[in-house]
Amino acid sequence: MTTTEATATDTTLSVTNLDMYYGPFRALRDINLDVARNSVTALIGPSGSGKSTLLRCFNRMNDLIPGARIEGQVLFNGEDIYHPSIDPTEIRLRVGMVFQKPNPFPKSIYDNVAFGLRINGFKGNMDEAVERSLRRAALWDEVKDRLKASGLTLSGGQQQRLCIARAVAVQPDVILMDEPASALDPISTLAIEDLMRELSREYTIIVVTHNMQQAARVSDWTAFMTMGEDRAGYLVEVGGTHQIFTNPRDQRTEGYITGRFG
């Protein structure tokens, strides 16, 4: 067994010496991070520390921003996702994403879930795939009688679960979540958190959050980021969530989680 294969079995994503630029501005500096398979990794840190930017490096969403480029390497199952021969749309199919604000398409609930499958030439039973995805997102019982209704008729929390169903429908390996509960009420937030725990048995989840308690509740691993004088975000410390919250190695981490800044 080669080294690459050995790492591939326990880490889904592996970031090496990653720098990320928006034009001349360096947004991320020298990121090194391994993301464990089938677990929840939380990215925490103050605003502007580049958590969302790093998240969008994992599915090449930054490609859509003119002037954005990276240096360094991001390996997904041992493969360099920024290699010239790689099609970014395929990466996005394998690495799904849920956004901060629920953004269902202005289409029916059914079509929202089916969208990803349709554009990717899914040949199986669509009804089953839609039901399976909605069940996985713990939304099926609430919407099974009105699949034809617009996704926008749902409440905010339901909309976000619809977005999660939409993301899991295409059966990705990884689901990126960018503050998925920040626009939701506390009850919906808890529902999303339960869902994240549940989904982490099958998927690798990386979640950006501003909510310390949320990070402590849902994640197995926590990475703390902050930014330097040049406003470039960098990784301070990565570790098991319990360790980061009870016994951080770095003073800056301790300062942040105890609420002294940020």
Next chain:
Amino acid sequence: MDTTTRDGFAAPMGQRRPAMQLSRNRRRGALQGRIVHWLFFACAAMSVITTFGIVASLLSQSLGFFREIPIWDFLFGATWSPILRDAEGNRHYGVLPLVSGTLLVATIAAAVAVPAGLAIAIYLSEYAPDKVRRTIKPVLEVLAGIPTVVYGYFALTFVTPLLQSLPVPYLQENLLVFNALSAGLVMGLMIVPMVSSLSEDAMVAVPRSLRNAAYALGGTRLEVSIRIVVPAAFSGIIASFILAFSRAIGETMLVTLAAGATPRLTFNPVESIQAMTAFIVQLALGETPHGSLEYNTIFAVGLLLFFFTLGMNVLGHFLVRRFREEY
């Protein structure tokens, strides 16, 4: 010590302002508000009154026409010859040839403008780099600002000879100097900016977050454009089609110059036709005595034209509501 102004704004620190002075000058604001309100209302009312005035004049003048010519004969008659008499000395008031002429030209125009305008809108909104967009948009707007008479001569002196010189035997043999085809093609060109500009506005208004969601599911740029952006902007796009088609129906100069003055019930684009608007121009330019039957045909045709564009607007409203995707 600094004395307070009536408004009390310059009151020194710690000194209380007398409460009475608070609302004195507000009365003036209220009066001003009422005057402005009525002024703007008058402007809005003006356009409504004008519309009703036009409709009333169309209706009353047409009445004179329809007293002599049964409305049925007018709407469904297949021969239009209100001035020249035929061999038996009869005049014919069947408007269908004019309607077919108008619809033929407008349909050709739409066949050009709808796909081209939509493609341009998709390109500008989803593909073009900022720099290209900033160059193309003003050029399109210039295209929209060219006087229609220029388009008319362009069709007559450039497009028709060009079509006749094409290696298509059918066109070479049959295309008349005045024909519906070149008028329609050039009219399509003319309304492209309308379609593309309004459609692009509708597409740009689609939130970024919807595009991001589709890209995050592995969508290509084309898939995101066609399956997400266009449907989400569909009501605006439909509105642009309807507006452009109405414009094509009402357009006058181009069809007068390039499509001919031969009322003919045909859907063959190489033939010379006469559009409703072109007929009105022809008659208005002639020496038709005021109040005569010939003169009143102008209003009958004008009324019909009005109902056409009204119908398009109603259809537009219906389609916009029917296809609206709220986001």
